[in-house]
């Protein structure tokens with residue numbers, strides 16, 4: 474089965490062709506048209522501009538991903554939610570039209586499920602049960618996955634998501650957009666023990682996250698320091714903040730592994746999984762405390778939003794579930810897993 478996948482839930486217009494090779498999704502073609510430059514001018518994503526850019530970019534992205542129609546496929550998959558409704562609708566309409574016109578099976582995929590299955594694009598086969606650590610711009614979740622298609626939420630954020638915290642702190646430091654990658658680059662020049670910042674919901678048994686207190690602490694710190702902030706001070710704040718986020722996620726991950734013994738694999742996924750400090754911190758912690766458990770993180774290109782991960786999830790819907798009826802599925806900005 475070869476699947477054409479489309480993802481337009483936020484600010485990346487993406488399409489991919491993914492094939493099932495004996496229960497392993499293989500990416501045949503993958504295109505992401507980023508809107509980053511446009512949103513950098515306004516300092517964030519403006520939903521109706523993002524939707525208009527999807528309309529402009531999607532035809533070209535589809536042409537490129539199919540190599541002008543030379544690559545064929547047997548099914549269509551699309552992100553149905555969660556996301557910005559105007560953006561979701563663009564991908565949804567395109568996918569429905571292709572499925573209807575060509576009479577192909579149609580798969581509606583949850584964006585978070587896409588992030589989960591990005592772990593299957595690492596070249597390794599994650600063994601179940603797996604602990605999935607999703608860290609993106611909109612979500613921070615610990616999920617226990619015992620079987621394909623079954624997701625048990627162990628903990629999630631009560632306020633800001635990890636990526637959102639990176640973006641907000643980057644704004645406080647006036648670093649520009651997109652905040653996460655710029656802040657993490659700056660952090661490489663700073664001292665991560667320069668400032669002591671709080672770990673949210675640090676009670677012994679909590680698997681929930683909270684990043685708003687951390688963001689508040691950075692805001693307070695910035696106000697107290699002499700203005701304008703020197704470059705090296707910003708780098709020290711960035712490094713201390715990044716370390717605190719990594720330590721927070723590490724603590725909760727280890728707690729979850731302690732509470733649910735038998736976890737074979739830990740998968741770190743989502744846009745913030747592109748953060749090298751976080752990847753390294755979690756990998757070290759798993760190797761040290763649970764040497765039998767494998768740690769998997771997708772290649773950088775499959776951490777931030779892309780359509781290959783939507784195709785990978787659709788491969789497993791095809792293998793373990795069944796297609797959706799395109800006439801019955803609608804874009805849902807609040808779709809839950």
Ligand code: KG4
Pocket residue numbers: 483608609610611612635636637639640651652653654657743744745746747748749776777778
């Ligand atoms: O998964 P994603 O592309 O979109 C959502 O589904 O939300 O995640 C985007 C988030 C943004 O908040 C961005 O700042 C963050 O991922 N991000 C990073 C890095 N690269 C992207 N955060 C920290 N370090 C990075 N290197």
Ligand code: ZN
Pocket residue numbers: 584588609610743744777778
């Ligand atoms: Zn995402």
